[in-house]
Amino acid sequence: MKIQKGSYFAKTHEWISQERDNLYIMGISDFAQSELGDIVYIVLPGIEKTYKKGEKIGEVESVKSVSEIYAPVDLKIAGVNLNLNETPELINSDPYTSGYIAKIELLGAADTLDLMDADSYEAFISTIHD
Amino acid sequence: MKSFPGVSGLVFNEELLSTQSSRGVSGISVPDAGFDDKHKKKKAEDYIGEKFIRKNDPELPEVSEPAVVRHFTRLSQWNICVDSAFYPLGSCTMKYNPKINEAAGSFDNIKNTHPLTPVKLTQPLLKILYDFDKILCALTGLDNFTLIPQAGAAGEFTGMKIIGKYFDIKKNEKRDKVLIPDSSHGTNPASSRIAGFIPVEVKTSGRGYIEPEELKKHLDGSVAALMITNPNTFGIFEKNIKELSELLHDNGSLLYMDGANFNAFIGNCGISGMGVDIIHLNLHKTFSTPHGGGGPGSGPVGVKKFLSKFLPVPYVKKENGLYVLKEDKEHTIGKIASFYGNFAVILKAYTYILSIGRQDISKVSEIAILNANYIKKRLQTAYKGSDPFPDELCMHECVFNDKELQLNGISTLELAKLLIDYGFHPPTVYFPKNIHGAIMIEPTETESLDTMDNFISVMVKIKTASKNSAIKAPKKTKVGRVNEVLANKKPVFR
Structure with missing residues (x-):
């Protein structure tokens, strides 16, 4: 299970990584994609839309089920990974880079983020399904 | 040696009816009515506007009665249904449908x-x-x-x-x-x-x-x-x-x-x-x-x-x-x-x-619950850590997670596919979503102890199946393992 250092993780298994200043990239974790199985379809969020933390921003559909993607923080969508429309399996093969979901702007201050770092996230997923 | 309903046998191929068509072939013989079009008092044009009248005959398959009967019989044999096999699809209550209803x-x-x-x-x-x-x-x-x-x-x-x-x-x-x-x-x-x-x-x-x-x-x-x-x-x-x-x-x-x-x-x-x-x-x-x-x-x-x-x-x-x-x-x-x-x-x-009848209809529920608890209890031995609610009695269905299966590297999906080769319809899988790799089994009241024991022994067997056999199952069906990703992304509808 790959857990990207330097990223921050939500309990709902989304990650964010700082690109520059207030601009971050987000996606779903390697753990999340492996639980979902082969991803066949994605509903991406709308560009320029704003979401509150915990709000549903999109959906991923795998051969097993449909799951929702939640905003890990208060955010505005700056751009989306349009490649996923054609090749959603990038989320399976490369969840932290070419399989990212969106570029986002934080709407709150970065130092108040209530997210886990890589080590805490690793500890968190080891407690799941025991 | 225990025998299971799933055996290898001859599975018939069957083409589309339209490809079996030969001009003039018919299942029934209609005698000549003895008059032609010019003797009819009215024609289609007298009832329907010109532009709606078909210029060419419809391309309906022209086949004999035995060809039609074999066609649909063969198609039905590719299927698995409650009349042919145990169908413990949880949450769906796939009980046997008594023929008196159809009558x-x-x-x-x-x-x-x-x-x-x-x-x-x-x-x-x-x-x-x-x-x-x-x-x-x-x-x-x-x-x-x-x-x-x-x-x-x-x-x-x-x-x-x-x-x-x-x-x-x-x-x-x-x-x-x-x-x-x-x-x-x-x-x-x-x-x-x-x-x-x-x-x-x-x-x-x-x-x-x-x-x-x-x-x-x-x-x-x-x-x-x-x-x-x-x-x-x-x-x-x-x-x-x-x-x-x-x-x-x-x-x-x-x-x-x-x-x-x-x-x-x-x-x-x-x-x-x-x-x-x-x-x-x-x-x-x-x-x-x-x-x-x-x-x-x-x-x-x-x-x-x-x-x-x-x-x-x-x-x-x-x-x-x-x-x-x-x-x-x-x-x-x-x-x-x-x-x-x-x-x-x-x-x-x-x-x-x-x-x-009123008195016995309640027994239907009692037996359905008894059957589900029988399966739950018997499977608890082999799937010890997989029952998310080991201390609760269940009602009409029981749920297991994939913990025990995963010890052997087998996934819930593979368990489902392996069951098919033994002649059982798989239980509901991956639902409910909050049970990891859920396996939801609903036997209903219509199954005998014998059928359930057979099913349980197969479930126990599958737990230790080789990964190699698991990824290839099912092997005995007309269509083997389908590529689910491709089927989702590029479905072929005809």
Whole structure:
């Protein structure tokens, strides 16, 4: 299970990584994609839309089920990974880079983020399904 | 050595009927009527506008009767169904469909009746609808049923529309939220959303049911109803249902029960006494009418008296000794399907109930529960760590997670595929979503101890199957393992 250092993780298994200043990239974790199985379809969020933390921003559909993607923080969508429309399996093969979901702007201050770092996230997923 | 229903055998190939067509071949021989077109008094053109008249004959397959019979027999043999195999598909209640139901549904004078036939000529059929409503009331303790909804989800939608109208008209209140437990049926959030509500998830406790404290967190003036499946999709009885209903009613909200799992209750539990205001039942599950492949189904909705005036129309009423169809409900939500639903399905369910009788119908539930607990208990030995609720008795179905399977590297999907080669339909898999790699087994009351023992021994065997055999299963079916990713991304429809 790959857990990207330097990223921050939500309990709902989304990650964010700082690109520059207030601009971050987000996606779903390697753990999340492996639980979902082969991803066949994605509903991406709308560009320029704003979401509150915990709000549903999109959906991923795998051969097993449909799951929702939640905003890990208060955010505005700056751009989306349009490649996923054609090749959603990038989320399976490369969840932290070419399989990212969106570029986002934080709407709150970065130092108040209530997210886990890589080590805490690793500890968190080891407690799941025991 | 134990033998299982799944064996290798000859599986016939079959082409499309259109590719088997030969010009002039026919299944029947029609004698020459002895006159040609010029002797006919009128031609097609006299009835139909020129531009609508077909220039060429339709390309219908021209085949002999044996070719047609073999065609459909062979196609049916590629399939697995409740008439050929154990079908423990959890949450679907795939019980055996007694043939007496089909006999009743096939009476010529019933199946050929046009829905617009004057009521004076359809009295016996209207009596069946009238009586069936009373039977469902007696089995649930509720006051009125509509038999119109043509599927379970159609029943849910109808129920949600009734709740919407109740708050619109009766109370003049705007309530837009419907609370839905994470152990409910998958259609519940969709039905409530389509009916105009916002579904909000309520979490199940570690013991598999909703705790009043959890419900309290969500209750405020915006909550129209709790939509609960009882027993829920873990196969667990909602022990706090009475208390939940009191909390809801104190809040001015209603309690909707998804009765898809009513096979655990029939006649043994007063639904009304649990505080349920509105329910839908699935005749194609609990009352043994055929389903799978999309229907036809029937999802009657039952209500307490104060909601009767919102039910859809028409309904059957008895007036001066005559059964009539009426549309005079004060605040009806209107029509939700043409005529009065899937009559043949209602008739088959009516036949089923009458063929068992009031005293024995409750035994159906008792045996269904006994069977599910037998499987749960027996599988607990081999799948020790996989029962998420080891200390709870289950109702009509039991759920396992994939923990024990994963020790051997086998996934839930592979277990399902391996079961097929032994001649068993797989259980429901990966649902409910909050059980990891869920395996949901519902044997129903119609299975013998022998069948269940066979199934259990195969489940135990599969646990230690080699990964190599698991990824290749099924091998004995007409079509082997399909590429699910490709099927999802590039489906071939014809």
